[in-house]
Amino acid sequence: MKPTYTKEERQAYMREETRKAMESVLEMVRSGQVGDAIAHHLMDVSPDAPCREWSPTNRMLLYLNKTADARGYRQWAEVGRHVAKGAKAFHIFVPRFVRVEKADTETGEEKEEQKLIGFMLAPVFRYEDTEGEPLPEYQAGPVPDFAEAATAWNIAIEYGPSTQGEYGFFSVKGREVIHLSSQDPDTLWHELGHAAHKRLLASQGKSMKPGQDVEQEIVAEWVAATIGRIVGRPTGETAWAVRYMEAYAGSQERLLGSLAGLAAVAEDCVLLIMDAAASVATIAQTA
Numbered sequence: 001m002k003p004t005y006t007k008e009e010r011q012a013y014m015r016e017e018t019r020k021a022m023e024s025v026l027e028m029v030r031s032g033q034v035g036d037a038i039a040h041h042l043m044d045v046s047p048d049a050p051c052r053e054w055s056p057t058n059r060m061l062l063y064l065n066k067t068a069d070a071r072g073y074r075q076w077a078e079v080g081r082h083v084a085k086g087a088k089a090f091h092i093f094v095p096r097f098v099r100v101e102k103a104d105t106e107t108g109e110e111k112e113e114q115k116l117i118g119f120m121l122a123p124v125f126r127y128e129d130t131e132g133e134p135l136p137e138y139q140a141g142p143v144p145d146f147a148e149a150a151t152a153w154n155i156a157i158e159y160g161p162s163t164q165g166e167y168g169f170f171s172v173k174g175r176e177v178i179h180l181s182s183q184d185p186d187t188l189w190h191e192l193g194h195a196a197h198k199r200l201l202a203s204q205g206k207s208m209k210p211g212q213d214v215e216q217e218i219v220a221e222w223v224a225a226t227i228g229r230i231v232g233r234p235t236g237e238t239a240w241a242v243r244y245m246e247a248y249a250g251s252q253e254r255l256l257g258s259l260a261g262l263a264a265v266a267e268d269c270v271l272l273i274m275d276a277a278a279s280v281a282t283i284a285q286t287a
């Protein structure tokens, strides 16, 4: 017999699942695995998989559930696979929108808009827990020499002593310069992260904040951790992100949203660096 639940029991269950999902993503930030999750998404997830389009938070849940493809029951059926007996779902966040009428501030005209009112949980199953038709095989492309992005962007790399105890910095006065006091590639990737972030912001008509801005540092940190993971180095630094979490006064949901947004920016930065590095490799090959 199928068990029946009251509405309250069901709501309590969903609240508990939501709390668990949020906690696990925040734990990932604390333990420095965000770079791993971004690298996983960029290198292991097939472009055909629906999870390519998932939000950063859901992608972290994908990584935590140790799979490169997860779909809903019906989505699996569409590709000729079915969920194995006894397999357990994990849950991802799906945004809920409502249509609202809103007056245009300039013309006063009534317009229909989509407003985000919250999230609900949707169950998805791992590829490993399904059976049926095979999926097309996917193999990621070659890994570029990330440092070549500096060449592509005409950034000078200088080595020299540290002036304030830092390992490196990215300077944009006149010619762009990455100054390094460390031979550790993490430092170079971190500074390349700032250089990529500057370009990403410029493409949106925005600019970098001067000095050490917490969010900019988190992005650069996650870029370095992601590249490190792609080239097979252990999990990188997370100091800034952890401090950010401690200092955050808002709700856990807002913190999660904010960190997920930064993860998306870090991923875009890694993609910019990969493209720039690959462009140098292409020129070298054809020259």
Ligand SMILES: [Zn+2]
Residues within 6 Å of the ligand: 190, 194, 216, 217, 220
């Ligand atoms: Zn930095």
